[in-house]
Amino acid sequence: MAKKESTLVNMLVSLLVITAVSGGVLGLVYGMTKDSIAQVEQKKNEKAIAEVLNTGVVIASFDIDTIDGLVYNLAYDNSNQLIGAAIKTFSGKGFGGKIELMVGVLENGTINKVSVLSQSETPGLGANMTNESFKGQFSGQHPNDFKLQVKKDGGDVDAITAATITSRAFSEAVKTACDGFEAHKSQFLKGGNSYE
Amino acid sequence: MKYIIIILSTILVNNVIFAQFLGICPFIGTSKKTSTAIGMGAAVIFVMTLATLVTWLTQYYILKPLKIEFLQTIAFILIIAALVQMVEIILKKISPSLYTALGVFLPLITTNCAVLGVAITVVTKEFSYGGASRILNLGESVVYAAGTAFGFALALIIFAGIREHIELMEAPKGMRGVPIALITAGILALAFMGFTGIV
Amino acid sequence: MNNNLKTFTKGFIKENPILVLLLGCCPTLATTTSAINGMSMGLATTFVLIMSNLSISLLKNFIPDKVRIPCFIVVIASFVTVVQLVMQAYVPDIYETLGLFIPLIVVNCIVLGRAEAFASKNSVWPSILDGAGMGLGFTASLTVLGCLREILGSGSIFGWRFLPEDTDTILVFVLAPGAFIALGYVIAIVNHLKKSK
Numbered sequence: 001m002a003k004k005e006s007t008l009v010n011m012l013v014s015l016l017v018i019t020a021v022s023g024g025v026l027g028l029v030y031g032m033t034k035d036s037i038a039q040v041e042q043k044k045n046e047k048a049i050a051e052v053l054n055t056g057v058v059i060a061s062f063d064i065d066t067i068d069g070l071v072y073n074l075a076y077d078n079s080n081q082l083i084g085a086a087i088k089t090f091s092g093k094g095f096g097g098k099i100e101l102m103v104g105v106l107e108n109g110t111i112n113k114v115s116v117l118s119q120s121e122t123p124g125l126g127a128n129m130t131n132e133s134f135k136g137q138f139s140g141q142h143p144n145d146f147k148l149q150v151k152k153d154g155g156d157v158d159a160i161t162a163a164t165i166t167s168r169a170f171s172e173a174v175k176t177a178c179d180g181f182e183a184h185k186s187q188f189l190k191g192g193n194s195y196e
Numbered sequence: 197m198k199y200i201i202i203i204l205s206t207i208l209v210n211n212v213i214f215a216q217f218l219g220i221c222p223f224i225g226t227s228k229k230t231s232t233a234i235g236m237g238a239a240v241i242f243v244m245t246l247a248t249l250v251t252w253l254t255q256y257y258i259l260k261p262l263k264i265e266f267l268q269t270i271a272f273i274l275i276i277a278a279l280v281q282m283v284e285i286i287l288k289k290i291s292p293s294l295y296t297a298l299g300v301f302l303p304l305i306t307t308n309c310a311v312l313g314v315a316i317t318v319v320t321k322e323f324s325y326g327g328a329s330r331i332l333n334l335g336e337s338v339v340y341a342a343g344t345a346f347g348f349a350l351a352l353i354i355f356a357g358i359r360e361h362i363e364l365m366e367a368p369k370g371m372r373g374v375p376i377a378l379i380t381a382g383i384l385a386l387a388f389m390g391f392t393g394i395v
Numbered sequence: 396m397n398n399n400l401k402t403f404t405k406g407f408i409k410e411n412p413i414l415v416l417l418l419g420c421c422p423t424l425a426t427t428t429s430a431i432n433g434m435s436m437g438l439a440t441t442f443v444l445i446m447s448n449l450s451i452s453l454l455k456n457f458i459p460d461k462v463r464i465p466c467f468i469v470v471i472a473s474f475v476t477v478v479q480l481v482m483q484a485y486v487p488d489i490y491e492t493l494g495l496f497i498p499l500i501v502v503n504c505i506v507l508g509r510a511e512a513f514a515s516k517n518s519v520w521p522s523i524l525d526g527a528g529m530g531l532g533f534t535a536s537l538t539v540l541g542c543l544r545e546i547l548g549s550g551s552i553f554g555w556r557f558l559p560e561d562t563d564t565i566l567v568f569v570l571a572p573g574a575f576i577a578l579g580y581v582i583a584i585v586n587h588l589k590k591s592k
Contacts (some may be wrong), residue, residue, distance in 0.1 A: 006459040014458050018466050022473035024268065030266045038485035044487075062519050095392075098322050118491060122428065123567055133560070162566055165392070217425035224420065266480060269498045270472040277468060309421050309502040316498055362570060370587030371579075374417060378579030380474050385572035
């Protein structure tokens, strides 16, 4: 096949055909991957909820409530008693941008466990917040006895070496979740019963 | 206040070159002389601000309503390429003197990843400049783009000034040229890290 | 065959895109904070390189000269979007870490450079080999740089930590300045080796 001349018609036709074919192919690929992409987020959430609310008590039902940008996944037992909440919280003050956490808070306000949903901190530094050695220190603490601030700022949180900004953001996100839970707890207690 | 924070953050704290690694190729390529650096810097400021304005509008008034956001990459790069061509043609007609100053840099900008990078960043990343984190609106996006471009120009001009001096120094054979320039850039990046935490 | 082999291997050393030609610096610096990140980025780029070289060598007679660059860009951008969607669906963690630099493969000078310099002038099979060679050469340099920065900066390799938990490492190498410095030294070593040959 000889090379096409650069006439206006040829140029327009070839550009149009290529763009149309690419658009079509992309539409197809998008259709194939769309569901998996949507599920990724959901699966990650479900996994994190199961992880941070793992207390041994059987969860009978869930309620989801969104207040001030935080998502409260409220867990109830057989008799509609509140077991605790897995709270999706965030801080925009990370070194690499937004940090999203799932914080498991028990009914009495104690932090059960924290799981990291998404972060873009520096590997080897801030990204160490996903290590048990850092996030583990929050497990089993009650915000009344454990001040959710890094030690440098007068709190009780051991910061990650050379990553104070990340540690601050992490603590802030956990604090937002705990404060939010405490503030809205009364409506969560009623919330479970009104549905069944 | 919010705009001042965005500007400070994009120029100093999250400098496009030293912290985000966007636009390194032109940074190394056009920094041998201060005069070229100034020309390239000015051209980037102009194109980046304009490109972000247009791509932002495209994202929210064409791609989103039609639910074809997956075509974002194609759409944005074509818009930037077309925009650069248009700027070149218009500049040639309206202001030949400006064209002779900036003209040679314009084609280089299409493949400057900082332009596409900023266009994508402002419509996908959430920022928290005073308050809850969210996607930027049009005004903030344009300020963000302009700040980033000024950050690029600043880094480029400082770097060119240093490089002019380095050229006169005796460096080990293997280090001459690009390697010593990269290491200098590393030291400059260290200096810019000092701005961390001011906003 | 010998010729084909040469087409394939030149990307590794003689015309290595990063270390010799200095193309594609941005992803090189940004994504090599660890060996695994560097390698993933390299492989994503390799895929785009092979596919775009393949399509462009097939389409080269259909595309008029004057609009070849926009056509190449559309083809490349399509494959980049494919990579983006597939990674988002099946390896979301890696996609999140590499973030912005996946769509930015579009403006990676290596991809457009090979399309223009090689694929638009050669037939299909050599173009695929050229893409694969260049891509793997790119991947190899990213992985080496990633290993280097991870070993020095985090005391680990491919995520496996070989130093005790509380040992101090040279943190600067995982931070932004370390990227420039590490790449500078690696290129200096390559330059030195080339000259002493």
